[in-house]
Amino acid sequence: MQKIEINTTQNVSIEFEAALLRDRVLAFGVDFLIMGGASLIISIIITIAFTSTAEYLYYFFIVPIIFFYSLAFETLNHGQSPGKRVMDLKVVKLNGAEPRSSDYVMRWAFRMVDIYLSFGVLAAIFIGSSNKNQRLGDMAAETTVIKIKPTRTLRLNDIININSIDNYQPVYPEVKKLSESNMLLVKSVIERYKAFPNQAHREAVHTLAVKVKEKIKVDQDTNGDLDFLQTLIKDYVVLTR
Structure with missing residues (x-):
């Protein structure tokens, strides 16, 4: 398409x-x-x-x-x-x-x-x-x-693949509070930032990270916003598969 x-x-x-x-x-x-x-x-x-x-x-x-x-x-x-x-x-x-x-x-x-x-x-x-x-x-x-609506509805399993997850230890178990649609949004924001690393997308990553931390009640950590969101996706796949 x-x-x-x-x-x-x-x-x-x-x-x-x-x-x-x-x-x-x-x-x-x-x-x-x-x-x-x-x-x-x-x-x-x-x-x-x-x-x-x-x-x-x-x-x-x-x-x-x-x-x-x-x-x-x-x-x-x-x-x-x-x-x-x-x-x-x-x-x-x-x-x-x-x-x-x-x-x-x-x-x-x-x-x-x-x-x-x-x-x-x-x-x-x-x-x-x-x-x-x-x-x-x-x-x-x-x-x-x-x-307006995409021809094919994506699922989280369609857009991310973790090859070795048997020994992976989730960092944020609270991520289970989020829905699949929430995680698709996280993935989309990350991909848009990587494709177009401008100030607007950088602010979108930061704002999303802050909102997610508030939602799952995670304290501010030392990881950057992008690393935090990417880790969330891995944790979500491991904990919900």
């Missing part, structure tokens, strides 16, 4: 899973069904209730639904249309900032070229070939689409 690194304005790099072309197509399909269903229901109501002026009302009600559907939902729902929400996708800015209304308008303006006039072929080519899975609208708006 392709990962996307987004550098925030605070110079912190955050890694996201890029939305696959398949997921984006399925999200579009869900949106198309919703849009088509709503248009059909409204057209039936108009035909029955306003026979004489039905033709004008079609343009007044149905055309805006088809034309502004994606723009309205993404702007009002923080980068998610109903289809994207179903598929756990979201539009984000590459600089880590919240997309502005003008960004959504830019993406929407290119839909005619990316999707409708080329029957989606142009969008598929650009998404499949670009480094950040962007169609033309994304490139113009400096956005991309990510998966």
Whole structure:
């Protein structure tokens, strides 16, 4: 699966899973069904209730639904249309900032070229070939689409392996008070610090170490924050296996 690194304005790099072309197509399909269903229901109501002026009302009600559907939902729902929400996708800015209304308008303006006039072929080519899975609208708006939830849920046993643990003596038996999700967070913070050893991640390691010590009631020791967290992971695996 392709990962996307987004550098925030605070110079912190955050890694996201890029939305696959398949997921984006399925999200579009869900949106198309919703849009088509709503248009059909409204057209039936108009035909029955306003026979004489039905033709004008079609343009007044149905055309805006088809034309502004994606723009309205993404702007009002923080980068998610109903289809994207179903598929756990979201539009984000590459600089880590919240997309502005003008960004959504830019993406929407290119839909005619990316999707409708080329029957989606142009969008598929650009998404499949670009480094950040962007169609033309994304490139113009400096956005991309990510998966909010990872495709595969990791377990602690999947991300850490201790080869010789039979003779290992846990240093912090209190670690059993923590849950597996807590330890996954610890592991994630350590990995982010090692990949990007900047001040922001250094502070994150320190803050996490302090919070964990408070939670499991461990006195301040001579070990550094990073060593403390790494030892916790080893202890957790030994004591819960």
